[in-house]
Amino acid sequence: MNIRTQIEERVRAVGLKLTPQRYAILDFLVRSREHPTADKISLALNRRFPRASRATIYNTLNALRDAGLVHEVYLDDAVARFDANLDRHHHFVCRVCDKLEDVPFEEVGELPARKLERGHRVENYEIVMRGVCAACQRREK
Ligand SMILES: [Zn+2]
Ligand SMILES: [Zn+2]
Missing domain, CATH: 3.30.1490 (Dna Ligase; domain 1)
Structure with missing residues (x-):
């Protein structure tokens, strides 16, 4: 299954609308596997979508987290790192x-x-x- 289909199915399964921002963030997270912080995601996506503000990206990440589509991982520095790997x-x-x-x-x-x-x-x-x-x-x- 390609990444687009995978993302579409996940988002549909939780009843969210797939906005371009949601897609961009999920696509980035699924491919990166690096558990980036919100700042890193924001930086990376800004290169591709110059109009995506930091606030939009933060809000979108929170919505995806609340829907269970991304997980937060915390280390000692208490900065959330985001993870789209939903397997245990x-x-x-x-x-x-x-x-x-x-x-x-x-x-x-x-x-x-x-x-x-x-x-x-x-x-x-x-x-x-x-x-x-x-x-x-x-x-x-
Ligand atoms: Zn090392
Ligand atoms: Zn992980």
Whole structure:
């Protein structure tokens, strides 16, 4: 399935209208896989659509997030990074180059504790693994 069809189907499934801004942001996120911040998305899209204001892009991102079409990922700096990968997955962040990558859920497997000692029920979790990515390790040698 090509990206346009994929995006059209996702947006239709949640009952949103596919505006040009929504399409541009989703298309950018699906292709980039880099978990960009709103600022980075804004910069990149401004090169292509000079009339898309920062405010429009922020509002559009919030609408897409509220509809469940993009997820926010937070690291230590508390700046939201956006993710259009809706499959359940974890993340790996490289402490040298700061790259944030998807880790397929199957690579980690289920955590054993489904219920915590204090009685809390776990419904969902995602792991942020930290370390040095393969490319940075090669550069270190
Ligand atoms: Zn790295
Ligand atoms: Zn991700």
